[in-house]
Amino acid sequence: MFHNSSQKKYWIFKSEDELEHMRCKANQKFRNKALESGKKPGVSESMFLQRHEEDVLFRHYERRLLEFCNAFKPTMPKSVVGTALMYFRRFYLSNSVMEYHPRIIMLTCTYLACKVDEFNVSCTQFVGNLVQETPAGQERVLEQILEYELLLIQQLNFHLVVHNPYRPMEGLLIDLKTRYPTLESPESLRKTADDFLTQAAMTDAGLLFSPSQIALTAILNSASRAGLNMESYLTQCLGLKEEKETLSKMYDSMRRMKTLLKKYEPPKLEEVNISKQRLERIHAEFASSSK
Amino acid sequence: MKVIKFQHRSCFKWLLRGCSLPLPPKTGSEYYTRPNVVQTEMDEQGCPRCKTTKYRNPSLKLMVNVCGHTLCENCVEMLFVRGSSNCVQCDTPLRKSNFRVQLFEDPTVDKEVEIRKKVLKIYNKRDFDFPSLREYNDYLEQVEDIVYNLTNNVDVENTKLRMEQYQRENRDVIQRNKAKLTREQEELEELLLQEQQSNEQRRLEVLQEEQRQLQAKRKNKQALLDELEQSQLPATLLLAQHKVRAAQLETQIEQQKQAVKPTSLFSTGIHMRQTVSLQPVTKIEDVLYHYRPLQVETYGPPVPELEQLGRLGYLNHVRAAVTQDTAGGYTSGLACYRAIQDAFSGLFPLRG
Numbered sequence: 001m002f003h004n005s006s007q008k009k010y011w012i013f014k015s016e017d018e019l020e021h022m023r024c025k026a027n028q029k030f031r032n033k034a035l036e037s038g039k040k041p042g043v044s045e046s047m048f049l050q051r052h053e054e055d056v057l058f059r060h061y062e063r064r065l066l067e068f069c070n071a072f073k074p075t076m077p078k079s080v081v082g083t084a085l086m087y088f089r090r091f092y093l094s095n096s097v098m099e100y101h102p103r104i105i106m107l108t109c110t111y112l113a114c115k116v117d118e119f120n121v122s123c124t125q126f127v128g129n130l131v132q133e134t135p136a137g138q139e140r141v142l143e144q145i146l147e148y149e150l151l152l153i154q155q156l157n158f159h160l161v162v163h164n165p166y167r168p169m170e171g172l173l174i175d176l177k178t179r180y181p182t183l184e185s186p187e188s189l190r191k192t193a194d195d196f197l198t199q200a201a202m203t204d205a206g207l208l209f210s211p212s213q214i215a216l217t218a219i220l221n222s223a224s225r226a227g228l229n230m231e232s233y234l235t236q237c238l239g240l241k242e243e244k245e246t247l248s249k250m251y252d253s254m255r256r257m258k259t260l261l262k263k264y265e266p267p268k269l270e271e272v273n274i275s276k277q278r279l280e281r282i283h284a285e286f287a288s289s290s291k
Numbered sequence: 292m293k294v295i296k297f298q299h300r301s302c303f304k305w306l307l308r309g310c311s312l313p314l315p316p317k318t319g320s321e322y323y324t325r326p327n328v329v330q331t332e333m334d335e336q337g338c339p340r341c342k343t344t345k346y347r348n349p350s351l352k353l354m355v356n357v358c359g360h361t362l363c364e365n366c367v368e369m370l371f372v373r374g375s376s377n378c379v380q381c382d383t384p385l386r387k388s389n390f391r392v393q394l395f396e397d398p399t400v401d402k403e404v405e406i407r408k409k410v411l412k413i414y415n416k417r418d419f420d421f422p423s424l425r426e427y428n429d430y431l432e433q434v435e436d437i438v439y440n441l442t443n444n445v446d447v448e449n450t451k452l453r454m455e456q457y458q459r460e461n462r463d464v465i466q467r468n469k470a471k472l473t474r475e476q477e478e479l480e481e482l483l484l485q486e487q488q489s490n491e492q493r494r495l496e497v498l499q500e501e502q503r504q505l506q507a508k509r510k511n512k513q514a515l516l517d518e519l520e521q522s523q524l525p526a527t528l529l530l531a532q533h534k535v536r537a538a539q540l541e542t543q544i545e546q547q548k549q550a551v552k553p554t555s556l557f558s559t560g561i562h563m564r565q566t567v568s569l570q571p572v573t574k575i576e577d578v579l580y581h582y583r584p585l586q587v588e589t590y591g592p593p594v595p596e597l598e599q600l601g602r603l604g605y606l607n608h609v610r611a612a613v614t615q616d617t618a619g620g621y622t623s624g625l626a627c628y629r630a631i632q633d634a635f636s637g638l639f640p641l642r643g
Contacts, residue, residue, distance in 0.1 A: 001589070001632060001633070001636045002633070002636040002637045003587070003588060003589045003590050003591070003636045003637050004587070008637060163633070167629070167630055167633045167634075168630075168633045168634040168636075169634075170630045170634075171629075171630035171631045171632070171633050171634025171635070172634045173608075174605060174608045174609060174627060174630055174631065174634075175605075175631060175634060177607075177608040178603065178604045178605045178607070178608060210590075210636070210637030210638070211633070211637070212591065212633065212634055212635065212636055212637050212638045213637065213638060213640075215634065216638060237592075238592045238638070239592050239593075246639050246640065249639075249640040250638075250639070250640060253640060
C-alpha cells in the first residue's frame with residue numbers, strides 16, 4: 001500500500017523548489033565531470049545545455065514516450081504507462097539528459113515498467129513496436145536497452161514499485177456511488193478525471209503528492225467543471241468535519257496541483273530542434289571520450 | 292613439512308596379502324584368485340575384447356597385466372593359450388603369468404600397485420635408517436619418482452639403471468631390512484590366522500547351536516508320538532502338554548538369541564553407570580507476552596472491513612465475479628476492498 005511504500009518514504013518531495021534544486025545539481029555534476037575528464041579543444045562552458053533547454057528536451061521525450069506507449073501493440077494498460085513515466089521522471093531527477101540520451105532511457109523505462117507491472121511482452125515483441133527501424137536497427141536498440149537497464153534500476157535506487165492514481169480513482173468513484181447519493185452520476189466525471197490524470201502524469205505532481213490525493217483532485221476538478229459541489233463529500237464521508245486544518249491543507253495541495261497542471265506547456269518544435277542538435281553534439285563529444 | 296608415510300598396520304596387511312612370499316600359489320600358473328574387492332556397478336566394467344560385463348556373467352574376473360590394460364579371464368585363456376602374446380590395446384608383448392586379478396576400478400592403478408610392490412622390494416629402507424627427516428623425505432621422493440616413471444613409461448631405461456645402481460650399492464641394507472620385514476610379516480600372519488580361527492569358531496558355534504535347537508524340536512515331536520502310542524491319558528491332554536513343552540522350547544531359544552553381551556556404553560558415548568544430576572533446571576523469569584494487534588498508520592480515512600463491504604452496498608458498484616473467477620477463490624469484494632484501500636491510503640496530508 002502507498003502508506004508504507006518506498007514511494008512515500010523516498011520519492012515524495014516537499015516542494016517544486018526541491019525538485020528544481022536536484023535537477024540543477026544533476027546538471028552541474030555533469031558539467032564538472034565533462035570538464036574534468038579532459039580539456040579537449042572545442043569544449044567550452046557554452047556547449048552545455050541550460051536548465052530550461054534540458055526541460056524542453058525532457059518534456060519532448062516524455063511526449064514521445066507517451067505516444068510510444070499509446071501506439072504499443074498489444075494495448076498497454078494505463079498503470080504500465082504511468083510507471084514508465086514515473087521512472088523517466090525519477091531518473092532525470094538525479095541525472096542529466098546530457099549524460100544519458102533520453103531516447104534510450106525512455107525505451108528502457110518502458111521495458112522495465114512492462115516487467116515490473118507484469119505486462120508480459122518478450123523483448124523482440126517490444127522492439128517490434130519501433131516501426132520506423134529495420135530489424136537490424138531494432139536489434140541494436142534492444143542491445144542498448146539491455147545495457148542501460150541495470151543503470152536505470154540503480155538510479156531508481158532499486159525502488160521499483162510505483163503507485164499510480166488510477167486505482168485510487170476507481171476506489172473513489174466506488175465510494176462516491178456508495179456513500180454519496182447527492183451526486184447523481186459519478187460516471188460522468190470519469191472522462192474528465194481521466195484526462196486530468198493523464199495531464200498530471202506529465203507534471204511533477206507524482207513526485208509531490210500521493211496518488212490518492214491526485215485522484216481526489218481529479219474528481220473534484222471534474223465535478224467543479226460540471227458545476228457540481230462536492231464539499232460535503234469531504235466533510236461528511238471522509239470524516240473531515242472537525243479537522244479544519246487537514247481540510248485546508250488538502251485544499252491547498254489541490255490548488256498547488258492545479259497550478260502545476262496549468263503551468264505545463266507542451267514544448268515548441270523550434271526550441272526542441274535547437275536543443276536536440278546541441279544535445280547530439282554533446283553526446284558525440286563526450287560519449288566517445290568516456291568509452 | 293613432514294611426509295606422512297602410510298605405515299599403518301593395515302597397509303602391511305594389504306601388502307602381505309598381495310605379496311608373493313609366504314603364501315603358496317593356488318594354481319599351476321602364478322596368478323592369484325582372490326575375491327574381487329572392487330565394488331563397481333555390475334554393468335559398467337567390461338572386458339574390452341569380448342565386451343561381457345559382470346551383469347551378463349556375474350562370476351567374471353578382470354585381469355590386469357604389466358601394460359595396464361584389462362582382459363577378462365576367458366579372454367586371457369583364449370589369447371594366451373600359447374603362453375605369451377601381444378596386448379589387445381597397446382600391442383606390447385606379454386606373458387600369461389603376468390596377469391593379476393584386478394583389485395581397483397582403474398586398471399592403471401593396478402599397474403602402479405604392481406610396480407610399486409616391485410620397487411619397494413628393492414627400496415625398503417625405513418625411517419630409522421635415516422639421520423634426519425629431510426633425508427628420509429628425499430628418499431621417499433626418489434621412490435615416488437621411480438614408481439611414477441615406470442608407471443607412465445617416462446624415461447624407463449634410466450630409471451631401471453638407477454634402480455640397479457641403488458640395488459648394487461645398498462645390498463646389505465636391503466638384506467637386513469628384508470629380514471626385519473619377514474619377522475613383521477610373520478607376526479601379522481599370526482594375527483591374521485588367529486582372527487580367522489576365532490571367526491571359524493564362532494561360525495561353528497552358531498551352527499551347532501542351531502543343530503541343537505532343531506534336535507530338541509524333533510525330540511519333542513517324537514516324544515509326543517510315543518506318548519500318544521503308549522500313554523493311557525486322553526489325546527487332547529497329551530496334545531496340550533506337547534504344546535506347552537513346545538512353547539517352553541521356543542522361549543528358551545528366544546532367550547538364548549537375546550543373550551546379548553551387555554555393553555557399558557550408550558550409543559551417545561555416556562557410560563552406563565554415570566550418574567546425572569537430578570537437580571531441577573534453573574527457571575528463567577521473563578516478561579509475560581501480551582498480544583497487541585497491529586496498528587498501521589494509513590494517513591487517510593478509515594477503510595471498511597472486507598466482510599462489511601457487501602452489507603454497506605459497495606459491491607453493487609463493482610463488476611460481479613464470473614463463475615470462472617470464483618473458482619480460483621476470487622470474490623468481487625477483494626477487488627473492491629483493494630480499490631477502496633488505495634483510494635484512502637495517504638489521502639490526508641502528512642503532519643508537519
